[in-house]
Amino acid sequence: METVATTDLCDAHMDAIAAGDVRVLPPSFQSYGRRRCFVGPITTVKVFEDNVLVREALEEAGQGRVLVVDGGASLRCALLGGNLALIGQNNGWSGIIVNGCVRDVDEINACDIGVRALASHPLKSVKKGEGSKDCVITIGGVRIAPGEWCYVDNDGIVVSSTNLSKL
Numbered sequence: 001m002e003t004v005a006t007t008d009l010c011d012a013h014m015d016a017i018a019a020g021d022v023r024v025l026p027p028s029f030q031s032y033g034r035r036r037c038f039v040g041p042i043t044t045v046k047v048f049e050d051n052v053l054v055r056e057a058l059e060e061a062g063q064g065r066v067l068v069v070d071g072g073a074s075l076r077c078a079l080l081g082g083n084l085a086l087i088g089q090n091n092g093w094s095g096i097i098v099n100g101c102v103r104d105v106d107e108i109n110a111c112d113i114g115v116r117a118l119a120s121h122p123l124k125s126v127k128k129g130e131g132s133k134d135c136v137i138t139i140g141g142v143r144i145a146p147g148e149w150c151y152v153d154n155d156g157i158v159v160s161s162t163n164l165s166k167l
Ligand SMILES: O=C([O-])CC(=O)C(=O)O
Pocket: 051, 078, 079, 080, 081, 082, 083, 084, 085, 103, 104, 124, 125
């Protein structure tokens, strides 16, 4: 899918930003993975220090989707590592955004996928399988619903209720 500059999106959609239909995430994410720019429809999971649902989502056919993981901004363990990033790459996910930590940064950086996360952390998460999928989440005060669109590049992360790349 063609990428769209987030700056151009913001400039072109100031009214939609004022209305809340286009939202910008706070600039608190680090960039990992080979794809520094990615776009796609959003699938969500909400977990806390437990990444079983993250793995389950990435094991699905991604079909160009972006997985947005609300990990409650925990900085105490990693929700994504090199194995899961590779699974996501091989299953055709365009990107993964983690409101939490990742690990195996060198392995993730070798994957043809885009990853954004708050930080890296060497500790793995627990594997209980708790959490929810396909739910509305809030990251940094920004509401994100499944099926909305995500635009990510070196300037930031934009979420839109409609597909702006078609406009
Ligand atoms: O399995 C995990 O908890 C995360 C991980 O290390 C990987 O994806 O390689």
